[in-house]
Amino acid sequence: MRVLKHAILGLLDRGEMSGYDIMTEFKDKEIRHFWSAKHSQIYPELKKLTDEGLIEFKIEIQGEKLEKKVYSITDAGKKELNKWLSTLEQEFITLKDEFMLKAYFISSIPKDEAREQFFNELEKHKNRLSFLEEEFEKLKVVIGDEITYESKEFGNYLVLTNALKRENRYCEWLEDSLQFMK
């Protein structure tokens, strides 16, 4: 699969970045709603991609002597990214969700504890939902009324609209399910 490999190639295709920058993408930017990676995974992966010739780096100095490796994608890297983006996945991959596993077994604990589980989950998803709504409002300011395939913000738009729908229906489902635990 090598998903992180392609995530990094995709990010670098937009412009050069350091390992630290990539780390913050997964921590702060839209894509964090669907993928993440820690710096301890990113740095070895960058080394590997460099060895494979898919990316390259130059060293920049911050301030007096702090070294920063600024990575950029190579032609081979662009080719690999395009290959991944164009490959049609035929298999249906299970989208794993640990809370749903708990839900499947929930009858093993008393009803009031189950309600507590669901209520806690609902709070989390409600928080995420209002955060997403704020993010979406900000995006609307940037893109105006129209969004097109060619827009620089198209990826953000896709990810945010999907995340919004996801959290909306998750909240709905949690609320519906809580009705059975009264």
Place this chain on the structure above:
Amino acid sequence: MRVLKHAILGLLDRGEMSGYDIMTEFKDKEIRHFWSAKHSQIYPELKKLTDEGLIEFKIEIQGEKLEKKVYSITDAGKKELNKWLSTLEQEFITLKDEFMLKAYFISSIPKDEAREQFFNELEKHKNRLSFLEEEFEKLKVVIGDEITYESKEFGNYLVLTNALKRENRYCEWLEDSLQFMK
């Protein structure tokens, strides 16, 4: 985390099973929409749980000499399962979705190829959706008009209703997004 550990404990809490039975649960039953594991992961995990005293097994013979290990949960195992089911998770875990990562970078490929990607994904989710609808109809026959927390089928009901909502909104989002790729 040890998610598989608790998945196995949850399954065995409903009744004794072999490793093969557990494998088929993840392949054929409702929970496959949110979790899965291969036999190569299940058998070592069963060994580990046995060593930890959370489950135990007896050997049954199928036919002439085919040995089957039938596992059951111990009191220690039930305690551990209850602990896991009652623990409130405070962190918001990123629900990973590789297709959404592709969507984030989709502008890197030509519009017609992007449309193909989204169309392929839509077909997969539509198929899954009609399959879920069939599964839900079957469940409705079993449970009748009412479902309660105490019902044996409550876990199935929760998982199926969530999966239905998930696939519905995924299809909606894919169709909406395709509008921008004309």
Place this chain on the structure above:
DNA sequence: AAACCCATGTAACGCGTTACATGATTAT
């Protein structure tokens, strides 16, 4: 007889997290 399902295991490898480890720069 062949195909398919039941049944169990191991080995190699890759993915991912937590913890260990260090040091510079910037903002308060």
Place this chain on the structure above:
DNA sequence: ATAATCATGTAACGCGTTACATGGGTTT
């Protein structure tokens, strides 16, 4: 000065997939 942020790495361990490996039982 001290806290937060910028910046990069490694080590140990656990999770998960693919492939290797074997053999019995059932159905066509």
